[in-house]
């Protein structure tokens with residue numbers, strides 16, 4: 001199957017660490033509809049990798065491509081219509097909840113699907129939110145869910161999800177997980193989802209990417225990753241995270 005998205009030997013240095021890359025040699029592929037969780041300890045560069053994949057940052061070497069066409073050959077706006085990053089700290093634009101939901105249709109000159117927006121808001125537990133409210137007044141968890149709905153209204157082919165349930169209570173977290181699973185099934189949307197919750201990773205992904213020591217150490221089927229990780233680093237990561245409560249229930 002032709003890859004939707006490819007990463008080829010990506011390397012990123014940080015200004016404060018010119019002697020050692022944050023990560024290097026990251027090569028991987030994502031196929032249409034693939035559900036991946038990106039795991040790894042804090043500070044491995046998972047958010048940075050997703051920011052590079054959504055053209056919000058550049059790598060120092062290597063390349064990324066969408067449909068086999070390198071990022072340099074794309075207009076950033078066209079790329080971001082298909083590859084949508086949902087940040088950990090949701091950014092609301094000035095204006096109402098509805099204005100935020102309408103953002104992508106205004107930006108990309110596509111019709112605003114009001115009924116779908118209402119269905120998605122309900123699916124993430126926000127059916128009672130008054131759309132005329134200033135979006136800036138919402139709680140962190142509400143903002144996070146509005147940002148997710150806003151991203152889905154774009155119908156991207158690849159969603160880059162950065163700890164998108166981190167500020168949610170368990171019930172809302174489950175609603176979001178269910179929505180994303182059914183959305184990816186229905187729309188054939190791929191996602192790369194950063195999470196520190198191993199039970200969530202087991203639930204929502206078919207593939208795990210594991211970053212450690214500045215490299216993408218494993219790309220495995222989720223069940224295999226948890227039952228038979230191929231590296232010592234992954235074994236101790238799973239052990240450590242499980243001890244802290246993020247137990248994968250497979």
Ligand SMILES: Nc1ncnc2c1ncn2[C@@H]1O[C@H](COP(=O)(O)OP(=O)(O)OP(=O)(O)O)[C@@H](O)[C@H]1O
Pocket residue numbers: 014015016022040041042043044045046047048049
């Ligand atoms: N623009 C930047 N300038 C300087 N340092 C940065 C920049 N972006 C990220 N970093 C540093 O790079 C490292 C990796 O950050 P990043 O947020 O990508 O990691 P992460 O794996 O997503 O971490 P977490 O799981 O805690 O969210 C951190 O030490 C961070 O402080």
